[in-house]
Amino acid sequence: MNHTNIRTIFAFAFSSQLVLSACGSSSTNNIDGESNIVGESATTMSSDRIAMSQVGFLPDSEKVALIPDVPVSQFQIFSIAEGEVVFEGELTDAKEWQVAKGESYKVADFSALNSTGELILRIDGVEDKAFQINQNAYDKLHDASLKSFYFNRASTDITEEYGGAWARAAGHLDEKVNYHASALKGSTNKDSSNSKDRLFIASKGWYDAGDYGKYVVNSGIATYTLLAAFQHHPNFYQNRNINIPESDNGIPDLLDEINWNLEWLEKMQADDGSVYHKLTTLKWPGKEMPHQDKRARYVIGKSTSAALDFAAVMAMASRVYGHQSDTYLTKSQQWLKQATRAYQWAKANSDLPYVQPDDVKSGEYGDDFFHDEFSWAAAELFLATNDTRYLDDFAQYQQPFTVPSWQHVSALGVISLLAAETNTLDEALYQQLRKTLLDTADVYVSQYQESAFRVPMVADDFVWGSNSAALNKAIVLMQAYRLTGNAEYKTVASSLMTYVLGKNPTGYSFVTGFGEKPAMLPHHRASQSDRVTRPIPGMLVGGPQNGQQDGCDYPSGEPALSYADTWCSYSTNEVAINWNAPLVYVLASLIAD
Ligand code: G3I
Ligand code: 9MR
Numbered sequence: 001m002n003h004t005n006i007r008t009i010f011a012f013a014f015s016s017q018l019v020l021s022a023c024g025s026s027s028t029n030n031i032d033g034e035s036n037i038v039g040e041s042a043t044t045m046s047s048d049r050i051a052m053s054q055v056g057f058l059p060d061s062e063k064v065a066l067i068p069d070v071p072v073s074q075f076q077i078f079s080i081a082e083g084e085v086v087f088e089g090e091l092t093d094a095k096e097w098q099v100a101k102g103e104s105y106k107v108a109d110f111s112a113l114n115s116t117g118e119l120i121l122r123i124d125g126v127e128d129k130a131f132q133i134n135q136n137a138y139d140k141l142h143d144a145s146l147k148s149f150y151f152n153r154a155s156t157d158i159t160e161e162y163g164g165a166w167a168r169a170a171g172h173l174d175e176k177v178n179y180h181a182s183a184l185k186g187s188t189n190k191d192s193s194n195s196k197d198r199l200f201i202a203s204k205g206w207y208d209a210g211d212y213g214k215y216v217v218n219s220g221i222a223t224y225t226l227l228a229a230f231q232h233h234p235n236f237y238q239n240r241n242i243n244i245p246e247s248d249n250g251i252p253d254l255l256d257e258i259n260w261n262l263e264w265l266e267k268m269q270a271d272d273g274s275v276y277h278k279l280t281t282l283k284w285p286g287k288e289m290p291h292q293d294k295r296a297r298y299v300i301g302k303s304t305s306a307a308l309d310f311a312a313v314m315a316m317a318s319r320v321y322g323h324q325s326d327t328y329l330t331k332s333q334q335w336l337k338q339a340t341r342a343y344q345w346a347k348a349n350s351d352l353p354y355v356q357p358d359d360v361k362s363g364e365y366g367d368d369f370f371h372d373e374f375s376w377a378a379a380e381l382f383l384a385t386n387d388t389r390y391l392d393d394f395a396q397y398q399q400p401f402t403v404p405s406w407q408h409v410s411a412l413g414v415i416s417l418l419a420a421e422t423n424t425l426d427e428a429l430y431q432q433l434r435k436t437l438l439d440t441a442d443v444y445v446s447q448y449q450e451s452a453f454r455v456p457m458v459a460d461d462f463v464w465g466s467n468s469a470a471l472n473k474a475i476v477l478m479q480a481y482r483l484t485g486n487a488e489y490k491t492v493a494s495s496l497m498t499y500v501l502g503k504n505p506t507g508y509s510f511v512t513g514f515g516e517k518p519a520m521l522p523h524h525r526a527s528q529s530d531r532v533t534r535p536i537p538g539m540l541v542g543g544p545q546n547g548q549q550d551g552c553d554y555p556s557g558e559p560a561l562s563y564a565d566t567w568c569s570y571s572t573n574e575v576a577i578n579w580n581a582p583l584v585y586v587l588a589s590l591i592a593d
Pocket of ligand 2: 284570574
């Protein structure tokens, strides 16, 4: 039974306030596209207007609902199993959130509630709202968010056995990739300079996002984040089966899935150690299935950022996979060599930004400041080799700790160094890094406390892919929790998860397939052209931000309200691997840490 139906039934069974009337009724679509009529009258506010997690809560998480200004100051939580009210609380005064001006909300905070099971939020004058608190509340969500990487695999059929309704033919075998002139320029390697007619093979990998490109820079942070999810939670992933073709091979499914991307990434290195920036068509593909995109594919450009992100990920992968099997032992040695060569090339070509050629229209992932990439790669190479020269480089290039993103990666090396099992850092450096991370986490805790919406999201976070800023902040907070055991960090991290699951002023759950009102029309070519109404589940859309670079229609210009669940809105409603990876990480961490 889906949540909307549960809610409607509970509302009938337990609410004396529910008034179903034709006048003022509103309809919502659940994930199967059925319409449910939800009653609202002049005296009863629809529960749709309550902003809270639409996928429930873990028992030890922050539990908050935001209620548009109502003339009452009390709320109750009723337990279905116990048949009685199990929690009563005061609503706060109504406040406006600075990034979502226009409506004021009161906060119902029931974080202290210990009951699990099916519960109902009751407020006079508001339709009852059913929800769950459950140790397993996020299990399916986690598995779907990881499985979405499988659905974005290039070069392979997605069969019915593993893909169900979203089975599709293989796209982009990438066995005959062209060299764009920009991929040869800047290379010091004679062989590749002479090889304009040679075709390049770079099969596999994940599509970056709603488009069918494969970009080294963005693969960098996405792959890192999934590798970290495994490294930090090996037991959680040991026997977790997400039903992919490799599920029975004795290797954890998460590592099998990451390996699909690594087997592409390892091919993006030229003979001289340099790394191509991306593999895409020259123009954006049409709104079509992967196998229908017959445009020529090119390996395009080289850059210092691609080389360093590649070095960091390959070094990290060499550590993570080394112990998995004999095959992976060999692979892991190869990856470490590749990482070392990419790093050496970057040292000799330390300021080579990617410049988008005039004839190329695919994504740019441009950057012209590389110290953060150097520090991250140096940290990973130190951990993989124990060679302290990398630590010297890390110290030389270290940058202020910022919210991780594809462009700002300084935090990634710090997180790896602090999480390393056998820590060979000297005490002073360890303490300095620990402090830098905890200071940042403390800033997020203050932002949470000051936020009318009870979420540490400030104006600067509302950029393209704002939901990934939210979940990358949650990753930082979970590191603080892992380092200190202070539960407040976990509470604030969980507030960012409930934010993307519905505790936001747009009314949406930003994860496809999950919640009463999830995003239904993501800018994801396969989901929009496969003739299945429901998009592939488990995908996190970019989220609100008021750049409105796509010129589409938006309900508001406020940063946290400027979101449209339309194909048109690629600046708020696309999906991307570097946004889904922190969703996977944070879910694993909230469940397992
Ligand atoms: O760097 C400036 C910063 O200095 C300034 O303060 C800030 C103010 O808005 O803007 C920053 O630049 C932004 C840049 O991302 C870095 O964050 C741009 O405004 C913003 O337009 C740009 O958005 C990127 C977008 O591509 C357009 O290039 C997104 O981060 C990036 O996630 C997105 O990635 C695309 C790929 O190109 C193609 N595949 C799909 C993928 C997801 O949409
Ligand atoms: O579909 C493209 C999406 O994957 C990219 O993130 C986005 C970045 O600019 O661009 C999208 O393509 C649009 C193009 O930029 C402008 N014309 C409309 C395209 C989408 O329909």
